[in-house]
Amino acid sequence: MIRLPLPTFDVAEAVQVCASGITIAERAQALLDALPVIQHTETAYRELAPHGRLYEMQGSDQVTPDLDGALMGVIYKSHFARSNSPSRKLYELIKMAPEFGICPLCSQRVVATVDHYLPQKHFPALNLTPVNLIPACSDCNKRKLAMVATSAEDQTLHPYYDDLGRDRWLFVEVLPSSPPTVEFKVRAPVAWGYVLAARVTHHFGLMGLAELYAAQAASELADVSFFMEELGAAAGALGVYQQLDQQFRTRYARDRNSWKTALYEGLRDSEWFCAEGYRLIRPKVRWPE
Ligand SMILES: [Zn+2]
Structure with a gap:
């Protein structure tokens, strides 16, 4: 696994830039209204991740009563990551982070996508959260799928937080x-x-x-x-x-x-x-x- 530096922007920036590119006013407003919940979830994530405790995060099928998981999925795919959207440059910052474009999860294949470490399906409040977005090759992305760890041992490695040190392994x-x-x-x-x-x-x-x-x-x-x-x-x-x-x-x-x-x-x-x-x-x- 290849260690990556933490993204240089936080979820508040991701949400605001993403919302600025959404022309459906009601949808943009639902996203902005959800920002306090999304930021709260990011804070919890940042506290647990350095200690390998992300498996303790509680999933949910909605962010707020006005923003369910399905709509959050649409916002990620059709607005945040869409070509030519204002937020696409943030998506590209995540995707282009690894040296030579090599996937940090396998250290071999080429980055093709952005993976949600905690999957969108169960953690919609983390859909746009930079520290939950990991550059990955298609194979690693598919192999991980929507798997959710239920114990510390079941967690895949997290390139922003896990340090394997300098020992041979x-x-x-x-x-x-x-x-x-x-x-x-x-x-x-x-x-x-x-x-x-x-x-x-x-x-x-x-x-x-x-x-x-x-x-x-x-x-x-x-x-x-x-x-x-x-x-x-x-x-x-x-x-x-x-x-x-x-x-x-x-x-x-x-x-x-x-x-x-x-x-x-x-x-x-x-x-x-x-x-x-x-x-x-x-x-x-x-x-x-
Ligand atoms: Zn890979």
């Missing part, structure tokens, strides 16, 4: 097979404690990250297989080891827990891979010259 196990198999695993550092460890494991499973990273790793191995075979023939297992170590350290310097960091560490530490596994990546099919 993503590791690879290399299984001797042809081609080599790599399995990604979460190994929680002691400093995390039980709840954070459970949440990371839950997030990893829900987002399908073991499968996603295994597919990326298989492609990466295929990319480097020709070079590894040449290197192994010239410099033996030690040469392969040293190359993998250099690749690991390069990735580690940037991100200690990227799938590439974990991959190269796992390959480097596999005696089998350094001695012979690297020769089994490519099927030994020879195309006619």
Whole structure:
């Protein structure tokens, strides 16, 4: 997961800018009238989120008697996020926050949408609340859906609030097979404690990250297989080891827990891979010259 800085605007700004672009006067007024309730909900959110306690937030199917969940959904989709609306620039600020446009939930795919951390369906008062809006790829967004956590352990990671620290937590196990198999695993550092460890494991499973990273790793191995075979023939297992170590350290310097960091560490530490596994990546099919 990639940590993101908190959005630079609050829900009061989001509501006022959004309302300024709503031409249906009654609808704009219902939104402005609901601002105290919406701000109150934002305050509660900001108090609970840093402590991993958002699962305690109480859902509701309406914001105020004049603004139910369905109308709030329309306001988000047809006004707040609509192209050319005054509030679209706020939506884009959220969406464009991650470096290189990479989804903070999987650290791999490209941001395509904005996800409501606490889902719209159950928390309409948080539909426009910036700290509840998270840039996400389509897959992560779909996998999360309208899931509502009922305990601390069931909560997915929150890029604005959850800090995984600097300890290593993503590791690879290399299984001797042809081609080599790599399995990604979460190994929680002691400093995390039980709840954070459970949440990371839950997030990893829900987002399908073991499968996603295994597919990326298989492609990466295929990319480097020709070079590894040449290197192994010239410099033996030690040469392969040293190359993998250099690749690991390069990735580690940037991100200690990227799938590439974990991959190269796992390959480097596999005696089998350094001695012979690297020769089994490519099927030994020879195309006619
Ligand atoms: Zn994603």
